Amino acid sequence: MSLATTKDFPLFQIRDGDGWKKVASRQTYADPYIQIEQADFLTPGRPDRPITWTIAHRKAAVAIAPVLEDGRYLLISQERIPVQDTLWEFPAGQIDVIDSPDPRQTIIDTALTELREEAGVVLHPNLGALRPLGYFLPSQGFTNEHVYLFRAEPVCVVGQPEPEDSEHISAVRPVSAGELRRMIAANEITNALTLALYARMSAQGLI
């Protein structure tokens, strides 16, 4: 698989149609990270009387399972302040501007940047491929957040993590597929992005 094939993936889009219609909306809160909207919707199951819902708006994101040439996966150890814990995760990050002329290229570029910044790796210059694995919705009753999933294989270590100022990554750890599986089975890996990548890879027979 060449990098040229990687743009063959679905974009997540929210829009009216097929029985869905947003009929009213007001923003009740906004800061640089979260915007809260209260809106009224007609839905396929409620075509006559709008229902009011509270929605947390968030940037889209990417999450990537990096695989070394020896087949091991790279996990990073990251401080996650909302849960006051340091978690083992696959690299991930938000997409700053997604309404570019070529959104798929923006998503791919963000995935490659996060691999370098969070795990210190790049795609292998000749053999490396970024395989799209769809997307997932972290909390679909609450937020429009959506996360594009990729498997990067093989990757080469080129340096240390260089996270953004607001992040703290304390370790990068190669784990075998068996150890990854054990950590998930034992509730040692608890974050949705890593579990979603594992589910997609497992269902596709990639792990």
Next chain:
Amino acid sequence: MSLATTKDFPLFQIRDGDGWKKVASRQTYADPYIQIEQADFLTPGRPDRPITWTIAHRKAAVAIAPVLEDGRYLLISQERIPVQDTLWEFPAGQIDVIDSPDPRQTIIDTALTELREEAGVVLHPNLGALRPLGYFLPSQGFTNEHVYLFRAEPVCVVGQPEPEDSEHISAVRPVSAGELRRMIAANEITNALTLALYARMSAQGLI
């Protein structure tokens, strides 16, 4: 396995200690569904200078994979307003009050209630068991939301879904393990709670 064994599961807890300390906090928004907190933290990697973070507070939740006596899984089709789409999911719901004297019993009771309300099933009276599968964090950089995971097996169909007024469930569908796997592989199942349950069950060799 009897129901008596099901209380053997870890509770998710957020607290100071092990290098974590919340040193200041102010609430910047609140409605019945979401509360936004801006807080300053000392962390293991930043012990000297607090970092400010924005946190969306949400109730804890449960999600359950129901399995019929013939081994098929039950999916429900639910309208999810923040993403303007109808999704195939396992049953799930929020926990209204978790600081009860016996929080594990509250979590179990909520799981059983959601099975009945969202999928129209109950645990088999003699053979049924609710197997805890840990928990997951939907979006750990953004919210303290956490979701307890269970496998309910076997379950018996006793009626139609009777969702709350704010919910709309249009179908309950039994699927084989192979069909569930195909839907996950094909990006037809995109919600974190169903992917997290699949990942845990796959890693534990249950599916």
